[in-house]
Amino acid sequence: MSTVPPSGLTLMPSRDPLMSPRAVAIAAAIVVVHLAALVGLSHLRNAPEPATIVPTVFTATIVPPQPTPAPPHASPPKPAPEPPKPKVAPPPPKPRVPSPKAITQKTEPVAPPQPTAEPVKDTAPVAPPAPPAPAAAPPGRVEGLKLECPDPPLIYPTQSRRLGEEGVATVRMVINPQGRVSGADIVKSSGYPRLDRAALESAYKMRCAAPMKDGRAVETTATKPFRFNLDN
Numbered sequence: 001m002s003t004v005p006p007s008g009l010t011l012m013p014s015r016d017p018l019m020s021p022r023a024v025a026i027a028a029a030i031v032v033v034h035l036a037a038l039v040g041l042s043h044l045r046n047a048p049e050p051a052t053i054v055p056t057v058f059t060a061t062i063v064p065p066q067p068t069p070a071p072p073h074a075s076p077p078k079p080a081p082e083p084p085k086p087k088v089a090p091p092p093p094k095p096r097v098p099s100p101k102a103i104t105q106k107t108e109p110v111a112p113p114q115p116t117a118e119p120v121k122d123t124a125p126v127a128p129p130a131p132p133a134p135a136a137a138p139p140g141r142v143e144g145l146k147l148e149c150p151d152p153p154l155i156y157p158t159q160s161r162r163l164g165e166e167g168v169a170t171v172r173m174v175i176n177p178q179g180r181v182s183g184a185d186i187v188k189s190s191g192y193p194r195l196d197r198a199a200l201e202s203a204y205k206m207r208c209a210a211p212m213k214d215g216r217a218v219e220t221t222a223t224k225p226f227r228f229n230l231d232n
Contacts, residue, residue, distance in 0.1 A: 145220045147175065149208035155201065156228060157194045165192045169199035170225045177217035179208040187223060199226035 157165075167190030174183035184203040186196050203224065211220040 145211045145213065145218075147208050147211055147220070147222050149175075149206050149222070149224075152202045152205040152207075154226060154228070155198055157198050160192060160194045160198075160228070161230065164230065165195060166228055166230055167191045167195050168225050168227045169196045170223060171199050171203045172221060172223050173203050173206070174219065174221055175208050175211060176219050177210055179210045181206050181208075182219075190226075190228060195228045198228070202226060 168188075169186060169190040170188040171184050172187045173181045176182045181204050184200050186200065189196050190199070203226070208222075210217040212218070
């Protein structure tokens with residue numbers, strides 16, 4: 001029995017929704033994604049496993065330093081040979097002295113000599129020696145002239161003042177025709193060498209009037225005491 005379509009309707013051919021281009025594109029994309037996933041899995045399975053790093057353990061042995069060898073001990077110097085001792089000659093044999101017992105000779109005691117009486121002599125007292133005569137004046141020198149000599153300044157030694165030395169030194173002076181002292185010596189010491197030297201120094205500083213004899217200047221001598229007194 002045939003079916004007759006109603007009048008006024010136009011029949012359109014029917015379309016399969018699975019065969020649309022859009023569906024085909026989506027299906028193709030899914031297939032591609034799956035293929036890519038499969039390829040990636042196959043690569044992951046065939047990839048080599050990563051190497052495992054095993055740490056190496058080193059055992060260090062500390063070797064102590066070797067001690068430095070000690071320097072060889074220097075042998076002590078050999079002592080110098082002793083000089084040969086001088087040969088001492090043996091002492092000569094002592095002469096034999098006979099012992100006192102061997103002497104049997106008897107000695108008789110000797111009587112002491114008798115004192116002889118001396119004749120008594122009259123002894124007169126011995127006179128003391130005469131004082132020495134004054135030395136003769138050399139030729140050209142006149143003694144005993146009267147001189148005019150002002151006293152020079154007397155310098156008292158400082159050390160003598162400190163020690164309290166006092167005394168009188170008598171000086172014999174030789175005065176030349178010009179009135180100067182050409183020589184001086186101590187006739188009587190003051191008892192202190194310092195005072196005697198000071199007296200001589202003062203004597204040489206004296207200036208006298210020219211000694212005159214018969215109207216001419218001559219050489220003469222004079223004696224003068226120099227007094228050292230702490231009170232002056």
